[in-house]
Amino acid sequence: MITFLASVGAIFLAFLAATGRLFLFAARAILAGLTPPYYPRLVLREIVNIGYFSLPVVGLTALFTGMVLALQSYSGFSRFNAESAIATVVVLSMTRELGPVIAGLMVAGRVGAAMAAEIGTMRVTDQIDALATLSTDPLRYLVLPRLVAGLLTLPALVLVADVIGVFGGYLVSTYKLGFEPVAYLTHTRQFLETMDVVDGLIKAAVFGFIVALMGCYHGYNSRGGAEGVGQSTTYAVVSASILILVFDYLLTAALFD
Amino acid sequence: MNGAATPKIAVRGVEKSFGAKRVLDGVDIDCAAGESLVIIGGSGTGKSVLVKCILGLLRPEAGSIRIDGMETVGLGGAARAALMHKFGMLFQGGALFDSLRVWENVAFGLIQGRGMERGKARTIAIEKLAAVGLGPEVGMLRPAQLSGGMQKRVALARAIAAEPEIIFFDEPTTGLDPIMADVINRLIVKCVRELGATAISITHDMTSAKKIADRIAMLHQGRIVWHGPTADIDHSGNPFVDQFVHGRADGPIQMEVRAA
């Protein structure tokens, strides 16, 4: 019993220590951003990396998500003779919930992993130490631009995902389920409020920050050659995905009550 | 302490462990201004770790490291950043930034660290590349397109580009052919003689050590077991040094090799 409690305590303490280290890491990177030099070119490069190159993946997943939403809610709502509700379900689910979460998870797999691999390789080949000897703060040069880019880019990506998702629902509803196109679009607009979209974008910004932070943190703390880099890549994706779902719940509770 | 006697670098009682493994166990060494010190020692004895401690990249658990008389252990923030301006470092593996072109690597410290204008930094980078025997066309390539020896020379050019006061060379001639090794040896000597830099080099190559060193120190089992002028290396009277210099498998230094 004592050993059980001891090991639970040890796990809890390790959890607290890890959380503390993560906060410290993020705080140091953000504090570095308060004074020059700034690296706008690096931020731009990361925005292109995260935003532009994620468009195909995010677009495709959003399209199919919107399509399946329409199909699923039809099989449910048709029993209550409430087809018009389908448009509302699709647009609200996309903007408030599925757009941010799906884009976040996709970007975690694509970009978070790449960030961890790149920064991790730089760590194990002494490139991060080399930055320091060349009078360049690695947190300022490597981490901060990625955090900023994650924070700014994911909302834009989610906006695109929202539109594509709604379009997917529209395609299924009009071509497969035989709804009137104009009526469908009217219903889509009818119950949607600006705040639904805005709250989704706030979620997206948080998720973008989480993905970049996890990628950078695990990459930065890589050790032990190629194997270590592979491991931090996995950690980056897994921890970002879990945190996205946790924060999705917390933000939903906070934003939509 | 009067100014003339203050060593450029003074290391006292430095200890560094990784987990249970004690790598540095009370290292004491001085390096005077304008001196070229070479550190020799078996593979895995902690030579690279010692240099990283002096640079402030690793933090020793105990001991003191003074640069120009100023304590640097535990230094952070702006003071550390200012200190870094004095240093140049050639990493054992090169540590070139593979997302940047070769000339951008060499010019990195000038552009990012010192805010020099790109065009001017580029001219200096091309000059430094020429000094290590690489033409301007190499400047446009990526590090991954170079051979191992070429990467080493680019890393060397990067280390000396900003003409720092103190330069560390971690195995500068490993992986180079004998002729190029000699070019590099001369370049290091030139940095010390002409620029007045203080140099600490790590090498296994005794020919190179004799050419570049004013003084040689030997690291073994976490301590400096011998140091003295280069001329004394062949008759040091120290069994560790003798075995190392002559490259004998038998002697007081036992390599951890298990019989098959």
Ligand SMILES: Nc1ncnc2c1ncn2[C@@H]1O[C@H](COP(=O)(O)OP(=O)(O)OP(=O)(O)O)[C@@H](O)[C@H]1O
């Ligand atoms: N970051 C690290 N984490 C854990 N152990 C390390 C780390 N860096 C070095 N070591 C250990 O410290 C010891 C000394 O390493 P170091 O790289 O200084 O050796 P070295 O004297 O430079 O050897 P070589 O001549 O082969 O380069 C090694 O046993 C190594 O395993």
Ligand SMILES: [Mg+2]
């Ligand atoms: Mg070494």
